[in-house]
Amino acid sequence: MSKVYFLRIKSSAPETLTDAGKKISEVFSDFFGLEDKVAVKLHFGERGSQTYLNPLLVKAIYESLNERVKKAALVDCTVLYKGERSFGSSHKKLAQDHGFDFAPILILDGEKGDEELKIKVGLKHFKEIKAGKGIKDFNAILAVSHFTGHGGTGIAGALKNVGMGFGSKGGKLEMHQAFKLEINPDLCQGCGTCQEECPAQAISIEDGKAQIDYQRCIGCGKCIAVCPPGAVGIPWGASSSQDLQQRIVEYAFGILKQRKAFFLNVLLNITSGCDCLENVQEPMVKDLGLLGSEDIVAIDQASLDLIGKEKFKSPGVNPDVQINYAQEIGLGEKDYKLIEIK
Numbered sequence: 001m002s003k004v005y006f007l008r009i010k011s012s013a014p015e016t017l018t019d020a021g022k023k024i025s026e027v028f029s030d031f032f033g034l035e036d037k038v039a040v041k042l043h044f045g046e047r048g049s050q051t052y053l054n055p056l057l058v059k060a061i062y063e064s065l066n067e068r069v070k071k072a073a074l075v076d077c078t079v080l081y082k083g084e085r086s087f088g089s090s091h092k093k094l095a096q097d098h099g100f101d102f103a104p105i106l107i108l109d110g111e112k113g114d115e116e117l118k119i120k121v122g123l124k125h126f127k128e129i130k131a132g133k134g135i136k137d138f139n140a141i142l143a144v145s146h147f148t149g150h151g152g153t154g155i156a157g158a159l160k161n162v163g164m165g166f167g168s169k170g171g172k173l174e175m176h177q178a179f180k181l182e183i184n185p186d187l188c189q190g191c192g193t194c195q196e197e198c199p200a201q202a203i204s205i206e207d208g209k210a211q212i213d214y215q216r217c218i219g220c221g222k223c224i225a226v227c228p229p230g231a232v233g234i235p236w237g238a239s240s241s242q243d244l245q246q247r248i249v250e251y252a253f254g255i256l257k258q259r260k261a262f263f264l265n266v267l268l269n270i271t272s273g274c275d276c277l278e279n280v281q282e283p284m285v286k287d288l289g290l291l292g293s294e295d296i297v298a299i300d301q302a303s304l305d306l307i308g309k310e311k312f313k314s315p316g317v318n319p320d321v322q323i324n325y326a327q328e329i330g331l332g333e334k335d336y337k338l339i340e341i342k
Contacts, residue, residue: 021060055099108132154319297332
């Protein structure tokens with residue numbers, strides 16, 4: 001039975017968050033060593049969001065980690081959709097604007113999301129996955145995950161933070177099964193930027209509009225980011241919730257199979273939508289605190305149990321799928337012992 005440590009937090013005052021960050025860090029005090037290079041995996045929040053991870057909390061956790069390891073950096077990858085987090089430089093600036101300016105920040109799949117490392121997994125959905133290439137420079141991961149709801153997966157916790165979060169643009173396309181990108185002719189200006197940037201020469205300009213040759217397309221997603229007017233659309237509904245969750249879990253499997261990892265779930269400002277939303281969200285339940293564990297399955301199960309599965313009900317979406325599948329492929333176990341930190 002896996003151990004999950006629970007630190008209750010009753011206040012979001014700056015000094016409380018700083019103290020809580022230091023205290024929860026004690027649970028991994030002996031986990032990382034002086035030889036470790038640790039990728040601190042975060043979601044820095046989208047512009048317009050106000051309920052993303054509090055940087056004061058993360059700063060206390062980072063500083064506690066950094067003093068005992070060889071190297072530590074805050075990391076993420078570019079996103080699939082169009083926005084500030086589509087490019088490495090603007091993603092990093094947004095992170096700094098949100099207060100994450102106290103540590104090195106690395107966007108692991110590069111400026112345009114096309115720098116990737118292929119990792120063999122040999123599972124049901126994937127033979128190999130496409131991760132941000134920069135992960136090769138780290139032998140360890142500390143995943144600090146803001147636990148929220150999510151429209152496509154029910155919940156967004158450690159499994160999603162690691163699985164979807166470490167995927168390159170091409171990897172995110174694979175997880176969503178969004179292979180047939182769509183050009184909106186009303187938005188397309190025929191500028192040719194996507195044609196110039198396409199590494200597979202799969203895009204042509206015909207009658208002043210971009211056209212994608214799906215036989216040549218390699219699914220890298222680069223065209224989504226570089227299109228100035230945002231004319232490249234993503235068929236989000238191409239994957240069922242069950243397939244999406246399982247695909248995310250297989251990515252998490254690939255990322256974690258060669259690296260030591262510890263997981264912290266933040267159960268504060270728990271919203272029904274994830275931190276990718278560009279609007280203000282109201283928390284749907286009271287703040288609970290912080291969880292820590294070596295087991296990615298147990299920590300997400302414990303988070304769901306503490307909040308209540310009924311809070312994440314959505315038609316056609318069952319968040320148990322990702323947790324059950326993660327246990328099935330050996331990422332951890334659902335049975336856990338909750339140990340409260342006093």
